[in-house]
Amino acid sequence: MALQSLDIKRRSATAGITPPPGVRQPVEVAKLIDVTTCIGCKACQVACSEWNDIRDDIGINHGVYDNPIDLTSKSWTVMRFSEVEENGKLEWLIRKDGCMHCADPGCLKACPSPGAIVQYHNGIVDFHEENCIGCGYCVSGCPFNIPRIDKQDQKAYKCTLCSDRVAVGQEPACVKTCPTGAIQFGAKEDMKQVAQERLKDLNNRGYKNAGLYDPEGVGGTHVMYVLQHADKPELYHGLPNNPSISPTVKLWKGLLKPLATFGIAAATLAGFFHYVTVGPNRAEEEEAEVIGKEGDILKREEDA
């Protein structure tokens, strides 16, 4: 048994009254991405691909720096480049996109397959593809549009926050490779401290709205951004302002279940008790009564 499997906080399609193994309680971790020091070199994309042994298909140039143009089942992180005008000057905002490892993960909520998605006590949300059935519910559950279904094996893939490396005390591959130190990794509390230092610096440089992106709507994330314009996260290639699990998904995975259980159970029980109280509805044959072998009077000929 891998030690990792002893620190599972939540497991997809598994009721809370039958919790997964969780005696190990490691410290909550986080990856801090300082967008303001990122130079867009894409070394993190390469490191991700190297460590995880995934090689995406060679794509085409779309006329922008984004390459590949979107996340895929084989590109778990991509740099998003946005050219915006802020404070009267052009700004080139570069955001490393990938799984945010939400404390309240929409993918896990939506997943119908027990154990296909797990959340470790350290905060990492991991897909266990051997249990994945390829339904794509995680794709619709995610508030950040992260999971991708592979065209060949029909399994969902995304950033693991290098759970395999973290489990043995190493930092994720992207963190290790980042040449400017824009990506840092450690205990979530420590990362918040680091972020505060950066924010002080940014404030001094005139970025009054600089802030830490750790959205409350999803219970906080285990990938956090330092943003120079934290008041307008949409500037960063559509980073959602107030992400949360969609009410549609909540209705589907929440209210509908007990309602449906009640409806189906009511229909079944009503039928059953109707039958044992009112009894069957027979159309009696209009025919002469006949005398049975025992001399009793029978209503129908077949009964004789």
Added chain:
Amino acid sequence: MKERLIQRYTRAERINHWVVAICFVLLAISGLAFFYPAFFWLTGVFGTPQLARIIHPFVGLIMFIGFMVQFFRYWRYNFIDKEDVKWMKSVPEVLNGHEVGDTGKYNGGQKGMFWLMTACMLVLLPTGLIAWRAYFSEYFPIPAIRLALLFHAWAALVLIAGIIVHVYAAIWVKGTIRAMVEGVVTQTWAKKHHPRWYREVMGKAKAEAETGGKNPPKS
């Protein structure tokens, strides 16, 4: 005394009904497994959960086509008339085993069920296609897929509850299952539960017999 029978459903109608019914059972098993984590094991009926995921939408297509054939067979018998309204207003009486109204081929409950099932099917098909990850989902925005999944589940659960009522009604009203298994009902059954239909069928048969037409109803 020999039972006097009337044909209610032809061979083609029976095959049609049971193809749809078998599809429904397979879809309900796999669908409930995807909906309720506690029933996920039901995917084992299909071999593996992955196979259940692959098979479900194809079976859904067959059910939709089969149901549409049924729809065009029966829609004209399912317009709700005054007698049906009378029936629907007297459900408690009906449930106590008393017939209400001069019922034609279908009673108010059956007609209501017909339109309910039709509505469910019309929701299930497009939402199912939108949620069909392997072929179609990528062409739709995520909020649309979310709505599709929600309405697909809703329609399916309404349909399942409806089918429970449908099956129970067939079990409760003795002599009904025979209509869809052997294709016939007794004339007594018809006279009691569908008097207007009974008169129509018998009248037509008599007229045909007089003009030397086709066979009178089976007897």
